[in-house]
Amino acid sequence: MRRTALRVALAGGAALLALAGCTNAPPPPLVTTEIARTAPTSEPDLGEVVIAVDSVAGGNNPHKLADQSTLTTALAQAALPSVFRPGPDGTPRLDRTLMVSAEVTDAEPYTVTYRLRPQASWSDSAPIAAEDFVYLWEQLRAAPGVVDGAGYRLISNISAREAGRVVEVTFEQAYPGWRSLFANLLPVHLLKDLPGGWANALRESYPVSGGPFNVRSLDRDRGEVVLERNDRYWDTPATLDRIILRRADLDGITGGLRTGNSQLALTRLTDRGATAMAALEPEVTIAQVPRPSVATVLLRPVGAAMADQRVRAALSALVDRQALISAGTGGGPSATQVANAQVQAPSAPGYQPTLPAGALAGVDAARAEALFAEAGFAKVDGVWAFGQTPLELVLAAPEGDEAYLAIAKELQRQLTAGGVRTRLVTPSGEELYGELLSGRPQSGAREPEVHLVVGPQPAGGDQATLPAVRFGCQPADDPDAPAVANASGLCDESVQEAARAALTGQRPLPDVLAGIEPELWAQAVAIPLFQEVDTLVQRREMIGVDAGPPFAGPFAGAAGWDRAGG
Numbered sequence: 001m002r003r004t005a006l007r008v009a010l011a012g013g014a015a016l017l018a019l020a021g022c023t024n025a026p027p028p029p030l031v032t033t034e035i036a037r038t039a040p041t042s043e044p045d046l047g048e049v050v051i052a053v054d055s056v057a058g059g060n061n062p063h064k065l066a067d068q069s070t071l072t073t074a075l076a077q078a079a080l081p082s083v084f085r086p087g088p089d090g091t092p093r094l095d096r097t098l099m100v101s102a103e104v105t106d107a108e109p110y111t112v113t114y115r116l117r118p119q120a121s122w123s124d125s126a127p128i129a130a131e132d133f134v135y136l137w138e139q140l141r142a143a144p145g146v147v148d149g150a151g152y153r154l155i156s157n158i159s160a161r162e163a164g165r166v167v168e169v170t171f172e173q174a175y176p177g178w179r180s181l182f183a184n185l186l187p188v189h190l191l192k193d194l195p196g197g198w199a200n201a202l203r204e205s206y207p208v209s210g211g212p213f214n215v216r217s218l219d220r221d222r223g224e225v226v227l228e229r230n231d232r233y234w235d236t237p238a239t240l241d242r243i244i245l246r247r248a249d250l251d252g253i254t255g256g257l258r259t260g261n262s263q264l265a266l267t268r269l270t271d272r273g274a275t276a277m278a279a280l281e282p283e284v285t286i287a288q289v290p291r292p293s294v295a296t297v298l299l300r301p302v303g304a305a306m307a308d309q310r311v312r313a314a315l316s317a318l319v320d321r322q323a324l325i326s327a328g329t330g331g332g333p334s335a336t337q338v339a340n341a342q343v344q345a346p347s348a349p350g351y352q353p354t355l356p357a358g359a360l361a362g363v364d365a366a367r368a369e370a371l372f373a374e375a376g377f378a379k380v381d382g383v384w385a386f387g388q389t390p391l392e393l394v395l396a397a398p399e400g401d402e403a404y405l406a407i408a409k410e411l412q413r414q415l416t417a418g419g420v421r422t423r424l425v426t427p428s429g430e431e432l433y434g435e436l437l438s439g440r441p442q443s444g445a446r447e448p449e450v451h452l453v454v455g456p457q458p459a460g461g462d463q464a465t466l467p468a469v470r471f472g473c474q475p476a477d478d479p480d481a482p483a484v485a486n487a488s489g490l491c492d493e494s495v496q497e498a499a500r501a502a503l504t505g506q507r508p509l510p511d512v513l514a515g516i517e518p519e520l521w522a523q524a525v526a527i528p529l530f531q532e533v534d535t536l537v538q539r540r541e542m543i544g545v546d547a548g549p550p551f552a553g554p555f556a557g558a559a560g561w562d563r564a565g566g
Contacts, residue, residue, distance in 0.1 A: 044260070044563075044565075045241075046563045046564075046565055047240055047241035047242060047563075048240065048241060048242045048243075048244065048563075049240055049242070049243050049244070049263045049264060049542070049561065049563055050244045050246055050256070050261065050262040050263055050264070051243065051244065051245045051246065051262065051263070051264040051265065051266055052246055052247075052248045052252065052253040052256050052257070052262045052264070052265040052266075052267065053070060053071060053245050053246065053247060053248070053265070053266055053267060054070070054247070054248075054267050054268055055069070055070075055071070055223075055247060055400075056071055056218070056219075056220055056223055056224065056225050056245065056247050057220055057400055058071070058072070058400060058429065059072070059202060059203040059429070059430065060072050060075050060076075060202040060203070060206065060218075061186075061201050061202040061203070062075075062076040062080070062147070062184045063136070063139070063140060063146050063147055063148075063184065063186075064145055064146060064147065064429075064430075064433070064434075065145050065146070065147055065429070065433045065455070065456065065458065065487065066145055066398065066428070066429030066430045066432065066433045066434065067202075067429065068147070068291075068292075068293050068456050068458075070266055070267075070268070070291070070534050070553075071225065071245065073291070073292075073552075073553050073555065074245065074266070074553065074555040074558075075206065075215060075225070075227075075555075076184045077211075077548075077552060077553060077555035077556050077558065078209075078211055078212065078213040078215075078227055078243070078555050078558050078559075079206055079209040079210065079211040079213055079214065079215055079227070079230075080184040080185060080186070080209075080210055080211055081095070081097075081098045081120065081128055081184075081185050081210035081211060082095055082098070082182070082183040082184055082185065083095060083098065083099055083102055083114060083179075083181070083182040083183065083185075084102070084179045084180070084182075084183065085183070085549070085552065085556065086549040086550055086551060086552050086556075087549060088549055089349075089549075089550075090349055090549060090550035090551065092179040092180065096117075097117075097120075097234075097235040097236075098116060098117060098120050098128065098210075099114065099115065099116060099117065100115040100116065100117055101113075101114075101115045102114045102115070102179075104178075105168075107174075109156070109170050109171065109172075110170070110171040110172075110173065110174045110175065111168060111169065111170050111171070112168075112169045112171075112178050113166065113167070113168050113169075114133070114166070114167040114168075114169070114182070115165065115166050115167075116128060116129065116165045116166075116167070117234070118165060119234040120210070120234060121210075121232070121234065122187050122189075122208040122209065122210050123208045123209040123210070123214055123230050123232045123233075124190075124207075124208045125232065126187065126189050126208070127163075127164065127165070128185065128210055129160070129163070129164030129165060129167075130158065130159075130160030130164035130165075130166075130167045131160075131164060131188050131189070132185045132186065132187065132188050133158055133167050133169070133182055133185070134158050134188070135186060135188035135191070135192065136152070136182060136185060136186060137152050137155055137158055137169075139198050139201075140152040141153045141155065143198050143434075144433065144434050144435075144437070144438030145430075145432075145433030145434045145437065145438060145487070147458045147460075147461070147469075148180070148458065148461050148462075148465065148469055149469070149485075150465050150468035150469050150472055150503060151175060151177055151178070151180060151181050151462065151465050151503070152181065153475055153478070154171045154172050154173055154175050154503070154504075155169055155170070155171055155172075156170050156171060156172045157169075157170040158170070169181075173504045174504055174505055175503070175504060175505070176464065176504075176505040177461075177462030177464050177465045177503070179462070180461045180462035180465060183461075185210065186201060186202070187207065187208050187210070190207045190208060191207075199430060199434060204218070205218050206218070209230045209233075211230065211233065211559075212229065212230055212233050212235075212236075212237065212238040212558070212559035213227040213228065213229060213230055213238060213243065213558065213559075214227065214228050214229075214230045215227055216228045223246060223247030223248075224244060224245070224246050224247070225244070225245040226242065226243075226244050226245075227242065227243040227244070227245075228241065228242050229241055229242070236559070237559075238558070238559040238560075238561075239544075239559070239560060239561060239562045240558075240561055240562065240563070243558065243561075246262065248262075250272070250273050250276060253265045253267055253537075254276050254277065254279075254280065257280055257283075257284055257537060257539060258280060258283075260539065260541075263538065263539050263541060263542055263563060264536070264537065264538045264539070264542060264545065265277075265535070265536070265537040265538075266289070266534050266535070266536055266537075266553075266554065267534060267535055267537070268332065268334070268403070268532070268533070268534055268535070269330075269332040269333060269535045270329070270330025270331055270332040271330060271331030271332055272330070273330075273332060273535075274332055274333060274535070277535065277537050280537070282540075283539065283540065284537050284538060284539055284540070285537070285538055285540065286535060286536070286537050287535070287536045287546065287547040288333050288533050288534075288535060288536070288547065289533065289534040289535070289536050289547045289548065289553055289554060290337060290345070290346070290347035290531050290532070290533050290550070290551070291459075291531070291532040291533065291534060291551075291553070292345075292458065292459045292460030292461070292551040293345075293456035293457065293458060293459055293460075293531070293532050294339045294345050294456065294457045294459050294528050294529070294530070294531050294532070295328055295334075295339075295403070295404065295407065295454070295455075295456060295528075295529045295530050295531075295532060296339075296453075296454075296455065296456070296457045296526055296527065296528050296529060297319070297324065297407070297411060297452065297453070297454055297526070297527040297529065298452065298453040298454075298455070298457075298487060298488045298489075298525065298526055299312045299315055299316065299451070299452060299524055299525050299526070299527070300437075300450065300451055300452070300453065300488060300489040300490075300525065301489055301490060301523075301525060302449055302450070302451060302489050303449050303451060305375075305386065305391055305393075305451075306393070306451050308375050309522075309523060309524060310371045310372075310374050310375040311371070311372070311375050311377075311391075312523070312524035312525065313371050313524045314367075314368040314369075314371035314372045314375070315368075315415065315420065315452075315524075316360065316524045316527060317363070317364040317365070317367040317368035317371065318363060318364075318365070318368045318414060318415055318417075318418035318420065319360065319363070319411065319414055319415075319527060320362055320363050320414055321360045321527060321529065322362070323410055323414070324407050324410055324411060324414075324527075324529055325338060325529050325530050327406040327407050327409070327410040328403045328404070328406055328407040328529060328530065329403070329530060332533075332535075333533040333535055334530050334531065334532055334533040335530065336533075337530050337531040337532075337533055338529070338530050339528035339529060339530055339531055340353035340354065340355040340528070341353055341354045341355070341513075341517060341528065342354065342470075342471075342516075342517050342520040342521060342526060342528065343466050343467050343470055343471075343513060343516075343517065343520075344459070344463060344466065344513070345459035345531040346531050347459075347531060347550060347551075348459065348463055348550075349463065349550070350463070350509070350510065352513075354513070354517035354518070354521070355521070356518070356521055359521065360527065363414070363418070365418065368418060372384050377391065379419055382419055383419050383420070383421060384419045384420055390421055391420055391421065392421045392422070392423065393415075393420065393421070393422045393423070393451040393452055394422070394423050394425060394448050394449060394450050394451050394452070395408055395411065395412055395415075395422045395423065395424050395425070395450075395451070395452040395453075395454070396408075396424075396425050396426070396427060396432055396436065396450045396452070396453050396454070396455075397424070397426055397453070397454040397455065398426070398427070398428065398429040398432050398433075398455055399426040399427065399428055399429070400428075400429075404454050404455055404456075405426065407454045407529070408424055408426075408454040409424070411452070411454060412424050422452070425448070425450075432450075432453070432455070433455075433487065436448070436450045437450060437453065437487045437489070453487065455487070456532070457470060457487070457526070457528070458470070459531065459551070460550075460551035461551075463509060464502045464503060464505070464509045464512075465502075465503055467495070467498065467499035467502050467503070467512060467513075467516060468499040468500065468502070468503045469486065470486060470488070470526075471486055471488060471490050471492070471495050471496075471499060471516075471520065471525075472485050472486055472496060472499050472500075472503075473485055473491035473492075473493075473496045474491065488525045488526055489525070490523065490525045492519070492523065494516075494519065495516050495519060495520065495523075498512045498515055498516045499512070499516070534553070536554055541563055541564045541565075542561065542562075542563060542564075543561065543562040543563065543564055544557060544560045544561050544562055545557070545561055
């Protein structure tokens with residue numbers, strides 16, 4: 001009987017093979033998006049969470065403009081210690097997992113004393129101590145392209161006692177925004193002798209952690225970053241064993257969320273992406289996460305032509321700002337956060353639009369023509385020229401960011417249509433902010449002058465410090481200060497005086513902004529576009545996940561995340 005069954009099975013198999021040999025049907029398509037595979041058949045690992053993200057590329061130093069990204073903010077929140085962290089309303093709160101106290105202990109000279117918890121240490125057992133404070137101060141007061149150097153440049157000295165657990169910071173002047181300093185401390189004992197110095201800090205890896213998670217691996221080729229619970233963390237341990245950030249495209253993100261191969265997504269969406277995510281409801285919840293950066297076009301007053309305010313104003317008149325916003329956002333959530341002020345971002349406390357009525361409402365060719373003519377330019381063969389020399393400008397956008405590149409290409413198209421020649425360059429973020437915009441070329445060769453920049457401008461931290469960060473001058477008599485104190489290249493004495501008054505608390509920020517905002521619009525050195533917004537999408541099995549405090553993001557609460565069964 002068994003032999004008869006076997007013969008029948010073999011005959012059936014032969015028939016199938018013969019049929020297969022006679023068909024021209026192609027093989028089934030390959031599934032290439034890893035996290036969009038069918039639902040797992042094994043029991044889920046409830047100690048692990050997979051988060052779909054757009055990219056894991058770039059450096060990870062949270063203090064550098066070149067490295068600003070969703071991933072950079074996430075890793076800093078999970079693995080770096082901070083003296084203060086933003087509370088739910090954005091107000092700085094002392095992080096008592098790291099600190100015993102931090103307070104102003106003397107008015108003259110202005111002195112802040114920090115007392116660290118004795119058990120606070122890096123994951124290699126080195127103490128978190130005064131030397132880490134000193135390292136951050138030395139780098140941020142002098143290095144070009146940092147997110148916030150203005151407050152650190154007010155510090156005149158740092159001293160330590162009790163084996164570095166008590167840190168005394170002395171300021172040249174009163175600094176009410178001192179609570180914004182010493183966030184995301186870095187491990188000086190590992191970075192001080194790093195080849196390449198500050199330029200390479202956290203570029204390839206996180207050597208140690210001072211937070212609830214360790215960065216176990218950072219694999220850009222595979223598009224994956226793995227965080228694991230830091231077993232040497234001295235405070236309450238993280239609930240989850242592991243968090244995996246995995247790169248995916250839109251189809252991969254939606255597929256992973258649908259099947260449960262990923263539990264969260266943190267992504268920058270276009271209108272198509274927003275529609276795709278909405279289709280997953282009610283199985284997921286969706287929240288918007290404003291980032292601490294504003295996409296901006298900088299019209300830098302460098303070179304003979306751009307130093308003329310009339311030329312910059314003429315270029316502004318050739319710009320269709322709404323088209324730039326559409327190019328950079330694709331109609332996604334960022335398009336709802338149009339930045340209509342020079343200093344503050346739309347999500348900042350106290351934000352007030354200051355854009356003059358009718359300004360940047362669309363291309364104004366007649367105004368551009370009048371301003372160019374007033375500045376001594378005339379059109380030669382359809383191109384604006386000074387005498388017989390055409391106006392040729394270098395336009396830069398950081399490589400690897402599709403949104404900024406899309407804005408730059410649209411801006412180039414608009415200026416070309418208006419008779420202005422431009423050359424688009426896409427240097428790395430490190431080269432752009434660390435060299436080209438700072439006047440500090442590393443190679444020794446003459447670098448091209450950059451006239452126009454499409455990129456992020458900082459929006460977080462102490463809001464009264466922002467005017468000095470965004471538009472402050474190089475400090476006088478400070479050989480360690482960057483050659484250009486801000487990416488815009490502006491140094492205007494009236495703006496500088498007001499920014500300094502806000503920085504040191506001599507004048508309230510609203511009063512300062514009321515005075516300098518009209519002046520900054522008139523200077524035509526910056527065209528703010530929109531505040532960048534990520535979208536947080538989570539499956540309902542996730543517990544304790546939210547958008548996080550302003551400018552901090554959801555990873556501020558990652559230590560308390562949990563995952564319910566099935």
